[in-house]
Amino acid sequence: MITLGEYIVEKQHDFPEASGELTLLLGAIRLATKIVNREINKAGLADIIGSTGVENVQGEVQQKMDLYANDKFKAALEARGEVCGIASEEEDEFISFDSERGCNSKYVILMDPLDGSSNIDVNVSVGTIFSIYKRISPIGTPVTLDDFLQPGNKQVAAGYVVYGSSTMLVYTTGNGVHGFTCDPSLGVFYLSHENMTIPETGRTYSINEGNYLKFPMGVKKYLKYCQEIDEPTQRPYTSRYIGSLVSDFHRNLLTGGIYIYPSTASAPDGKLRLLYECNPMAFLMEQAGGKAIDGYKRILDIVPTELHERAPFFCGSNEMIDKAHAMMIEYAE
Ligand code: AHG
Ligand code: MN
Ligand code: MN
Numbered sequence: 001m002i003t004l005g006e007y008i009v010e011k012q013h014d015f016p017e018a019s020g021e022l023t024l025l026l027g028a029i030r031l032a033t034k035i036v037n038r039e040i041n042k043a044g045l046a047d048i049i050g051s052t053g054v055e056n057v058q059g060e061v062q063q064k065m066d067l068y069a070n071d072k073f074k075a076a077l078e079a080r081g082e083v084c085g086i087a088s089e090e091e092d093e094f095i096s097f098d099s100e101r102g103c104n105s106k107y108v109i110l111m112d113p114l115d116g117s118s119n120i121d122v123n124v125s126v127g128t129i130f131s132i133y134k135r136i137s138p139i140g141t142p143v144t145l146d147d148f149l150q151p152g153n154k155q156v157a158a159g160y161v162v163y164g165s166s167t168m169l170v171y172t173t174g175n176g177v178h179g180f181t182c183d184p185s186l187g188v189f190y191l192s193h194e195n196m197t198i199p200e201t202g203r204t205y206s207i208n209e210g211n212y213l214k215f216p217m218g219v220k221k222y223l224k225y226c227q228e229i230d231e232p233t234q235r236p237y238t239s240r241y242i243g244s245l246v247s248d249f250h251r252n253l254l255t256g257g258i259y260i261y262p263s264t265a266s267a268p269d270g271k272l273r274l275l276y277e278c279n280p281m282a283f284l285m286e287q288a289g290g291k292a293i294d295g296y297k298r299i300l301d302i303v304p305t306e307l308h309e310r311a312p313f314f315c316g317s318n319e320m321i322d323k324a325h326a327m328m329i330e331y332a333e
Pocket of ligand 3: 089115117
């Protein structure tokens, strides 16, 4: 049995230039994950269910657990001093860690501390998403906005935690996707899914179909294609939507499938945030052998201009993404 700690040390030689800093950073994430996991597991007992009544910068009401997870990740990352700054869904602006150690570190991290937080009140899986870049500003100086506004193809690591029927941490550093399952009695993550790959095609589509009438024509046509009866291609496909990107992504990664959060008439850029939802998931998906596009182009090549910008997101098995892509082009309005 190999632990997450042992595994990241063993893989350290993949990043000679990182001289162990990335390893320590992943260690800080692992620690915060354990703390958040402990609280999520007893959410109903710990008065951390429900809303704070406060909205974040994106106009979404923050849940108590959103803020708890944000605080824990921030504190663990600042204490370890392995990043010079952090950007989070729950923070209006990026945070610069200006201690000597912070200024001298090479990495920035962007995160969605709690993904799918509306699901926590009803005891359904939630997650955490993180994305790591090497800074572009000089070491020894405070971090700048440009350090965070890098295209996803510059990520050095990305991952997620799914707090599901078991808690799993899944990450990539650009050498495949590896999954670790937490043994709750020991609080230790063990390697359970090495080199995860997504099947070339699948039979599951995941989308909030309640918004159907607002979808672009290409998405409407693709959904009808998924529902048609056609034995050779094993259609109709099955519909599965949890409403936690992390959980929907994780299922599709294991079994094959497509996840779509498209643009809608009322939200032309969709709902998901490019920097700490789409990009890390796109990096993981490509590392697992799948694809992630905004309907037309590769997610990882989008050059961001704002910390909290959104992007339409299509992500999953190659053949399914190719089909959806073709229909988006054919029925472009
Ligand atoms: P968050 O809880 O971080 O705001 O993210 C919720 C996201 C994502 O996890 C999920 O796939 C999507 O919102 C669900 O949105 P709808 O309720 O509009 O389907
Ligand atoms: Mn989210
Ligand atoms: Mn969130």
